[in-house]
Amino acid sequence: MMHFVGVDLGASNVRAAVGDRTGEIRATARARTPAGPTGAAVTDAVREVVTAACSSADVDPTDVAGAGVASMGRLDLAAGAVASAPNVDADVGPIRLVGPLASLLDLDRDAVTLRSDTQAGAVGERFHAHPDVEDLVYLTISSGIGAGVIADGEPLTGRDANAGEVGHITIAPEGGMTCGCGREGHWEAYCSGNNVPRFARALHERDPVDTAVPLADEGFDAADVYAHAGTDAFADRVLERVTALNVRGAAAVVHAYAPRVLVVGGAVATNNPETVVEPIRRRLPGELVVDAPEVTLAELGDDAALAGALVLAIPDADRP
Numbered sequence: 001m002m003h004f005v006g007v008d009l010g011a012s013n014v015r016a017a018v019g020d021r022t023g024e025i026r027a028t029a030r031a032r033t034p035a036g037p038t039g040a041a042v043t044d045a046v047r048e049v050v051t052a053a054c055s056s057a058d059v060d061p062t063d064v065a066g067a068g069v070a071s072m073g074r075l076d077l078a079a080g081a082v083a084s085a086p087n088v089d090a091d092v093g094p095i096r097l098v099g100p101l102a103s104l105l106d107l108d109r110d111a112v113t114l115r116s117d118t119q120a121g122a123v124g125e126r127f128h129a130h131p132d133v134e135d136l137v138y139l140t141i142s143s144g145i146g147a148g149v150i151a152d153g154e155p156l157t158g159r160d161a162n163a164g165e166v167g168h169i170t171i172a173p174e175g176g177m178t179c180g181c182g183r184e185g186h187w188e189a190y191c192s193g194n195n196v197p198r199f200a201r202a203l204h205e206r207d208p209v210d211t212a213v214p215l216a217d218e219g220f221d222a223a224d225v226y227a228h229a230g231t232d233a234f235a236d237r238v239l240e241r242v243t244a245l246n247v248r249g250a251a252a253v254v255h256a257y258a259p260r261v262l263v264v265g266g267a268v269a270t271n272n273p274e275t276v277v278e279p280i281r282r283r284l285p286g287e288l289v290v291d292a293p294e295v296t297l298a299e300l301g302d303d304a305a306l307a308g309a310l311v312l313a314i315p316d317a318d319r320p
């Protein structure tokens, strides 16, 4: 039997899966992503988790036929590394992935495929939930916003796996909220899990109405806003603004990539499908000059990128 390895390197956790050429996962392992101090420390953690997953699957690492890596951060595909990972630590430096995994698994470098986590998520959702769909976009609304694109049956990578950085589409040209990247009016500055609370506070400052939303609490987060949907007028006003901007962003994505299916995932969406996904499904067609895609909730949840990384490890010729 042929064995393959998938890795999902996130800011909080690193996970590895071992599977066969059907993409079925046989064993997994996980660890906390170390917060530095160096990229080498993160690389070591990745190697350890891969070794643990192999051991749990009773597979010798040198018997693995290919590996796929889904990663957060800004990628350098030529170097096979994460160039910078501000979510882990601003000073962590490059995290080498392809070379060290190739040597651990005794593979050629080109048998190790590195992609962004959203790109891998698109591959995972398509493989497991929409295998017959040639044109699909996987949109994640979580701490940030991003997309993975499958066009004409092929995952779109772009320079250094940057295709699909849709969270930085300008959806509010008049500005008002500053994105984590420092620019005004970007989609995720309003609608990501990290920024819905900031947006809510900004709206409340402009118009301080009575509300049960705990705006002043230290731990105030997006879930607090969504929890008051339908019961608090201020929460509904915030969420109406967020929804309108989500629809605007989703329309830009559909106009750019023409998907047949728009899969919406990420914690903000999967925790609030009725408040996040349903309005996009209902209102998107009215914003489009092209045929509306089917809008559907992601099925794999947190496992999309890991499952996709495993699929990316399997050469087309070896797939069943």
Ligand SMILES: [Zn+2]
Pocket (backbone or CB within 6 Å): 167, 168, 179, 180, 181, 182, 183, 186
């Ligand atoms: Zn931005």
